[in-house]
Amino acid sequence: MKGLISLCYRKVIDASSQKAWDKFVFDDTHLEFFMRAQYFDPNSRYKTLQELLDHVPNAEQIHGMVSTAAIGYLRQLNDIIPDIANTHGKLCLPFKRFRFEIVQSNIQNKAEHKIAIYFYSDPLTWIDTVGDHLLVAYGDHRTALANGADIETDLIALQPFLSISSLQKSL
Numbered sequence: 001m002k003g004l005i006s007l008c009y010r011k012v013i014d015a016s017s018q019k020a021w022d023k024f025v026f027d028d029t030h031l032e033f034f035m036r037a038q039y040f041d042p043n044s045r046y047k048t049l050q051e052l053l054d055h056v057p058n059a060e061q062i063h064g065m066v067s068t069a070a071i072g073y074l075r076q077l078n079d080i081i082p083d084i085a086n087t088h089g090k091l092c093l094p095f096k097r098f099r100f101e102i103v104q105s106n107i108q109n110k111a112e113h114k115i116a117i118y119f120y121s122d123p124l125t126w127i128d129t130v131g132d133h134l135l136v137a138y139g140d141h142r143t144a145l146a147n148g149a150d151i152e153t154d155l156i157a158l159q160p161f162l163s164i165s166s167l168q169k170s171l
Contacts, residue, residue: 008165067100
């Protein structure tokens, strides 16, 4: 047994995203960016996120402000991280925490809009690594494993944008 971990999945959404959920999030966050950019720059001197960040005091707040446009869509996920499935093809990773980031955006060119949502899994007991898969149990089962109890496990493939975000090693 390796320890207690949390996984982080970085979901990138841009103009090339194909899933309906992604497209809704893309459209609504771009519209919200457009409106918030006008709030920070009423004279419309700056067109891109980077220009706002470089020239407008407190513009870094725009990330949090724009994230409100995604909240309803995040609730639709029912606390399950999208895109990450177990070996049976079932979405399986529960989450409670996320972080929203505007990677880039432009009020005049929607195609340049790109966001990232970081999903942080609930704690998992990392039992072992099998090939390119993590063998995990949902929740903290270190004591049960140490006592020889049977526990339900799952295999989750390592893949791009999925990483271990925290580790508490077993002693």
